Amino acid sequence: MKRIGILTSGGDAPGMNAAIRAVTKTAISNGLEVFGIRYGFAGLVAGDFVALTAEDVDHKISQGGTFLYSARYPEFAQEEVQKKGAEQLRSHGIDAVIVIGGDGSYHGALALTRLGINSIGLPGTIDNDIPYTDYTIGFSSACRTAMDAIDKIRDTAASHHRVFIVNVMGRECGDIAMRVGVATGADAIVIPERPYDIKEIAETLKRHFADGKDNGIIVLAEGVMSADKFKDELLKYGDFDARANVLAHMQRGGSPTVTDRVNATKMGNYAVKLLLDGKGGLAVGIENSKLATHDILDLFDGKHQGDYALLDINKEMNK
């Protein structure tokens, strides 16, 4: 192995650049050449490759987004397109690839491995919805951004004794909502994986206001329903001065947190070593604070387990 490629795929996430940096610097230290593949699998098939030096990535660790860009490319599900991609890599002398991204990225990495290009997948998505890893790259930063926003929202909620329903990202995964809800002391946390009772939430808010609390915060994962709809439902059970708030895309950006930078660096470094060991078709994760690998195939059957105890703790404290 002389030359490896790296690409980012799917939605961008803070820490992707830190991972690209770690891959680049580790590979160069081990005598490899590194090519950045721009625009994900689309760029892979198109041959949009740029050589990366250690200096190219020097200032990237602190920058959000992905400087290699990302792009939707459903065409890569087709075998002939995958083959074209593998040929592009071979014709550029690229022997192996590291893919950073969400669900779809793993399918691409597995396809390339089967075509003889060893590929390793790194979990890069703010949603934290990848099986067999406790942390995805970007999850920590998204939680930080959402928490900072809700801290600000609480200021205005308290000034006016209002209730805010704050929609955070997470279509099928309530991890951001749970962690941010606990971190902001939310009165209630609502996620798609668990039942909830709007009437009970309304009762909690009423009790809190009666006890002298000056604000109400409900953290709602976007996958449950819209914040506006939730507000309408809530108002059936109480006469609150309520507002709906959608944090949206800012959760995807910003300089990554310590956790995302460190996790991205550890996983990027590890991925290169796996390639040097001749491995491919593997997904890297962090389980119980330790680096771990699984066959990519296992991920397709697996299901991410959130830290649902956070829900119980939050409920208990708001009794």
Add this chain to the structure above:
Amino acid sequence: MKRIGILTSGGDAPGMNAAIRAVTKTAISNGLEVFGIRYGFAGLVAGDFVALTAEDVDHKISQGGTFLYSARYPEFAQEEVQKKGAEQLRSHGIDAVIVIGGDGSYHGALALTRLGINSIGLPGTIDNDIPYTDYTIGFSSACRTAMDAIDKIRDTAASHHRVFIVNVMGRECGDIAMRVGVATGADAIVIPERPYDIKEIAETLKRHFADGKDNGIIVLAEGVMSADKFKDELLKYGDFDARANVLAHMQRGGSPTVTDRVNATKMGNYAVKLLLDGKGGLAVGIENSKLATHDILDLFDGKHQGDYALLDINKEMNK
């Protein structure tokens, strides 16, 4: 004069607490007693007064919101209600009042002054829409929060070559939009006070992408139209990967900036001195970097002048 009151009215804004602190500490230094009036004019009429010491306000300078709370209270437009308020103050020995807030606050301050309670108005609103002042308390912090959010949004815009239409606060006043638009290098800034041409904006974006720019940001004051509607209009003139984003209430919160803390402190300090001089019915502002006062009556006829040159500069740079 032995005892003064202070209240916050209308929408809360970062720096209100810094102003309350400055009023309290200045007044105490000058031998006065200070009472916080909670919940704005509603609390004034209800007699919801709390004595304030220097220690009570010690940690408040860095906190967003208003710890005296605010409340809507349109009833204060009625003369009999105003009289009840003046009586409450007199029965508590409160000789003068400082009111921090937006438009409505000035009407209340003038009414009290006419009823013999000297009152001074301080401009407290994130919108910066008060006549005869270049800066309102909260405007700087709101701009900071909006800029930070758009910096993050740009990360994800660039990763995917997207256009974001970002709705910032400002119903009738484009000051936040102009300042934040320039500070984030927006491709276009759209405000209610000036005409705009969506087709021209679309052409600018196209030219930028053609030149190699990897993102598009349009900063839209909420008073113009919704971000969703603007997006729909924009897509008539170009095939952009566009997203609408509403920053909403977080712009009202957060620890105040240096500018808001310093302006709030200067104005709060000055307001007490005006009262000590026997003045009332005045609005304090900062004009051309200097403390200034105007009769509150003048404000009702006046119109805030934004720094519209920012629009021209931004347009020129995006030609």
Add this chain to the structure above:
Amino acid sequence: MKRIGILTSGGDAPGMNAAIRAVTKTAISNGLEVFGIRYGFAGLVAGDFVALTAEDVDHKISQGGTFLYSARYPEFAQEEVQKKGAEQLRSHGIDAVIVIGGDGSYHGALALTRLGINSIGLPGTIDNDIPYTDYTIGFSSACRTAMDAIDKIRDTAASHHRVFIVNVMGRECGDIAMRVGVATGADAIVIPERPYDIKEIAETLKRHFADGKDNGIIVLAEGVMSADKFKDELLKYGDFDARANVLAHMQRGGSPTVTDRVNATKMGNYAVKLLLDGKGGLAVGIENSKLATHDILDLFDGKHQGDYALLDINKEMNK
């Protein structure tokens, strides 16, 4: 058990307030009364107790420091002083105590338990130097603050092609240095637990500058030597434009991170449950991402294990 006390001891750390909040709200939900003990063990002996309600702690989760205050009190090593403390608790009807702090706190908690007051210790210190826990309360926030500062320092380092030796906290424990060093892409990380070679570090910096890098960052744990001394040593091996920088006490403050708030909440909640189960003399920690307990006695023999692999990864990437 009807009434529990809570105190903070030793150096303050961001997240202590979040832990106090979690203890208070969990205890109240379980029918207990909670008393805050001010000024650590000094206040315990003096009987400086304040009743805490859920509303008292409502806004505390986002605030740095400890609102119960802390104080040095070596006198609590004496048995008669410990007995006086236990009596104070009993005379106030306090049956059990939760202690948040560093090393010294555990000795106090154990002493109280032996005197019949069940006590639980929570790890509260930015240094992360407590055995049997991967995270102490405050460690994450201190890393965040140090990283943010170094990100800023890098801006000026790069503008002038300078080398900065940045002293971060950690007398005997290099955890902050390692995590922050990796997160900022430091050229070298120097900690007290591992050997280092200043000449080798100088060679790394020279190679980096020769390759076109525009800045050099060395993250130095304070326990190794002063940044000034390190700079002098470094200059023996190379003609760098070098500056020494000490981040100091700001690392102790600031609004806690998501991680510190969530960890503090989980551990505070858990500590109350342990007391409800009749337990005492235990230290709570987080091991491999899970809540764990150990006899406090074990901690005195134990030694915190840092994630020293971070050093190797950083070295490998800077080869």
Add this chain to the structure above:
Amino acid sequence: MKRIGILTSGGDAPGMNAAIRAVTKTAISNGLEVFGIRYGFAGLVAGDFVALTAEDVDHKISQGGTFLYSARYPEFAQEEVQKKGAEQLRSHGIDAVIVIGGDGSYHGALALTRLGINSIGLPGTIDNDIPYTDYTIGFSSACRTAMDAIDKIRDTAASHHRVFIVNVMGRECGDIAMRVGVATGADAIVIPERPYDIKEIAETLKRHFADGKDNGIIVLAEGVMSADKFKDELLKYGDFDARANVLAHMQRGGSPTVTDRVNATKMGNYAVKLLLDGKGGLAVGIENSKLATHDILDLFDGKHQGDYALLDINKEMNK
């Protein structure tokens, strides 16, 4: 005029990149070519020029430091070196230059103008010590960084009832100290331009602690004396638990504030227009919130006037 150059000189400051961006984009919009001159006047003499496009500067507005780099170059005081510089510019077809920096930069800009290369100076320094401008580029960001640090320091000060003497930048100019001191509610502000009385400061602190205040903050401009020395002096007048703290170089970095970005953009834009009007030898500033110009020669005799009323306000509030 077909082609202009731009350079940054002296200590770097947040907002310099925003100014470079504004110059570049304005110049290109007006049909000019722009060359970045790297490493200040040293690079000017060496001919280290790089063509700049609008896309090159697209992401720079939010980045601290100066991507054109800066360097000390006292040799530029010599006439023959200045002539060599002018020749370099001419041989590259560069007709005019914009210089961003502190004191020294103006001497260079004037020298070039006298040699027939119209040059305009922009005030770029965090110290705010340039005559005839209320704001220098970088001043606002430095104040923000210092304030954020002191907010954190206050957390730990309060937890332990400590006094912190915080050294902020400003050798001969107390502007950062005054603004940050007011913004953090400092007990005392000490600057080089005004007398101070350490005994009186000690009395203030004692009175505050006696009244129940839980912390003490003294903001000290570095030009007065070291924080350590100040601490020693202070301890002669009172038995405080005091700590000295030096914020140092982080004040030079970080993403610029709204104010610095907007001021830098306005001044950069204006400087190009002055060149288009055939002007040279001018210094651009912001006076009373308006763009203004002065002959560079005037600056050498002028003296920056700080907002010393801030000192009086702070003293009055701490009586």
